[in-house]
Amino acid sequence: MTMPIHVTSEIGKLDVVMLKRPGQEVENITPDTMPRLLFDDIPYLPIAQKEHDNFAQILRDNGTEVLYLEDLAAEAIDAGNVKEAFVEKMLRESDYAVGADHDALKEFLMSLDTHAMVNQLMIGVRKNDIDFKPTDLVSAAEDSEYPFFMDPMPNLYFTRDPAASIGDGLSINHMTFAARQRESMFMEAIIKYHPRFANKGLHVWRDRNHTHRIEGGDELVLSDHVLAIGVSQRTSATAIQDIARNLFxxxxxxxxxxxxxxxxxxxxxxxxxxxxxxxDQFTVHPGILGEGGKIDTWTIHPTKDGDLTYEHNQDLKAVLKKELGLDDLDLIPTGNGDPIVAPREQWNDGSNTLAIAPGVVVTYDRNYVSNEMLRQHGLKVLETISSELSRGRGGPRCMSMPLVREDLK
Ligand SMILES: NC(=O)NCCC[C@H](N)C(=O)O
Known part of the structure; x- marks a missing residue:
């Protein structure tokens, strides 16, 4: 029986994927909150939705079943009969553990049907959504001008990050910034309660109850026994050691x-x-490579007594060839490595390709130089429209969480 989560590569035919259609949460970004909410501009929602529907349709047209986070989350909460517990947990993580504001917010959220409640949490709760005037010190002294009780979660359409499928399981991630930390609660509920996923023997390699951060955009499943994980703004070396230990x-x-x-x-x-x-092909942004194409990598292996060994190397190509057992490797530079085009296209996620089968990728249409390069290197490139979605700083890989991929032959 195929497991409800089964991902042993980045490139096996994509059978099932989870997306989140951008919704009103995106309209709740303002210039003041943009940096904190991790956006560099405000997407125009109707166009962003059209673009997202186009992306989903490309996936369906190529034989992928598309599931939506918002539906799975509501179905899970109903199936587990945990609406109140979920609302309580969300309130606690939004800094409303007790008090009159907690009670008013809880009453409002519990009055909505489960789908509407999930959507409302994603959209955020504005102060004028409910008939309640807070009288506490925080509201009076610190928050009086702030329009929200609960912040929107506009980054949810990047389903790649709050959780990552690896083998017959996943990591449910402790996210770096407050703006995204509550996002992984939805996946936690889905895995625990949704009939498609619950009690199916899935492994949670690392859950969200950690202080050290890791995000799915850093977790790449290179084969059925090799992962690459970025040591980045969002993923700490400690979290990498943790997950490596659990996986090993x-x-x-x-x-x-x-x-x-x-x-x-x-x-x-x-x-x-x-x-x-x-x-044997990868996209790489030349901006990450230092002099002579060097970059710091550490290859981690288990020892017999459960510890880890680390081998430092600065030749990415050599490391990948060795660990993947390849004779040669084609590293395709974003924007053809041009000093203007490469950073411009990388900014709009020109390196963020989603493989839906070996050698078949979905990319943003705006990155036409990188797309042309991919074609010259023999790839089939399916372009998706991208003027608004890209304002959130994520591309086709970021916007998709593969749940099932075919194993490579
Ligand atoms: N995997 C990815 O790179 N995801 C893109 C996340 C963009 C989002 N605005 C963020 O800063 O977290």
Missing amino acids: KDSKYDTVIAIKIPHNHAMMHLDTVFTMINY
């Missing part, structure tokens, strides 16, 4: 390649600068 103990995974990338918003995750697109 209970799965076929025996190799994690930790790759150190610059710590900034344009390159926040490994998949913004490096993705696998075929058995």
